[in-house]
Amino acid sequence: MQRSEPGRQPLASGSRIGGLAKFDAAALAQQFADWGFKSSHAARVLRAFYAGEDLATAPLRGLPKGLGEKLRAEFLSEEVALAARQVAEDGTTKLLLRLGDGRTVESVLMPDFRPDRAAGCLSSQVGCAMGCDFCATTKTGFERNLTAAEIVGQFITLRREARDAGRRLQTVVFMGMGEPLLNLDAVLTAVRRLADNTVGALGWRQITVSTVGIVPGMDALTATGLNLHLAVSLHAPDDATRAQLLPMGKRFLIADILAAADRFQARRGRPVTIQYCLLSGVNDSPAHARQLAALLGPRRMHVNLLRYNPTGLSLRGYNYKPSSDLAAEAFVAELREHKVVAHFRRSRGPDIAAACGQLRERTV
Ligand code: SF4
Known part of the structure; x- marks a missing residue:
């Protein structure tokens, strides 16, 4: 069986010198x-x-x-051991990785449109405490932080998977399980290893850290002076709507999050990416788009629009639906009308629950 064929894939066995x-x-x-x-x-x-x-x-x-x-x-040990592999119709590969204590996390390899490249999505925690209402990861709660070595182990596993598929793992995003800024020490230790130019794994610009808007963590990241990308999951243009979707929205207000993003952007000189998941009837009206444009237009921040990937009944008992094509197109048109750079991010591997918000801890 070819690795690129859709479905659950057999695994090669064997130990590696993973302790490095x-x-x-x-x-x-x-x-x-x-x-x-x-x-x-x-x-x-x-x-x-x-x-x-x-x-x-x-x-x-x-x-x-x-x-x-x-x-x-x-x-001769593995920080993470490959426990299962699933390949989606679009070639996205989801890996279930077993940690030394038997817990599991998921990592995702996403083929690029260029035939020789791929991107990786890394987890930073087992489970997640953030409680984002539309996310499957948080449904089983938070278990523990990953160590730096476990994060590096995920990267190495994804790199091997990419190489075996004839691709080079070109970029990584911390958008898997967990809130990376609540495990900042381990994430920073890992990214410093990945971007060590004597080792040559990745450049700083090839690494993105994503947050729900943990303001002290954003400032701590800014203070490091590291030249990586920052993405902020906003998902609503007003605090009331945002607090319904993201409990952290009650603790950190949009004005404070964007002020912290401004500080990061001023230090790095590169736009922060704002992530916005369109949910039908919740945050996807033209009025929401205009509010968002008013916040972001003067800031030069880019917007990544995501289609909601269904995860069943939400924590608060809602059955969210993705925005219709019409609503999504009207939303992006409104943003562009107000000179905000906005793109749709393609959902990757929704048929194997590998897309944003669908990762969770499993047993095999
Ligand atoms: S979206 Fe991210 S931060 Fe929010 S609960 Fe899911 S994994 Fe945690």
Whole structure:
């Protein structure tokens, strides 16, 4: 069976040297020195690891005698183990990943329109405490934060999947399970490893962190000075509507969230992306669009419009419906009329529940 064929896919078995996900280049160099090897081998080993190579079965040539064996002896473990793979009609691949404590998270590989590229969606937590009313992830509550090594492990797994499909994992977004700014230390440790230019996995601009609008977290991210992208899930142009959809909307008001986004944008010099999920009869009227345009027009922020991906009855007992084509087109036309840059983001893999808001913890 080809990996790209739709449906649930069989998995290859075998262990890999996944323990390298715990190391940055400096720590691995120190480890090699402690073992009596040259520290200069560390960057090369990590480059191969981050490229998705299987160092257990295909050791690097040119490593000093004994180092490959030492790596296998010490690091033959997986931070995340691939438990199931599903491929959607559009080629989107959803991975169920088992963590060391038996919990699971989902990550998604999305083929680009360019035939040799793909994007990855990473989770930052097991479950989520944010309670967004239209999201499946939060229905089972929050269990724990992922470690930096588990986040790196997801990336490596997605990179291998992409490579096996003849594609390069070109960008990653933290839009999977969890609120990344509530696990900021681990997320930052992981992205610093991914964007370490001695390892060469990704550039900063290829990484997007998405938030429901945790203002202190946004400011902490701004203070790092890291050159990554920030996306903010707004989903409503007024606090009353937003608080119905996102409980965090009661704690952080739109004005404060956008002020924090302004600070990030001023520091980085690049537009923040505003995410807006269109829900029929809730937030998709032309009046909502005009309100949104009034907020964002002067700020140069871009809007990503999402179609709602059904997740059954919501936490508050609503049966949300996606906006009609007519309403969605009128909404985007209104935004553009007011000079707001707005695009529809394609739903990826809705037939395998891999689209935004559909990820959740499962057992296999
Ligand atoms: S949309 Fe994101 S932040 Fe909101 S509950 Fe779902 S996973 Fe959490």
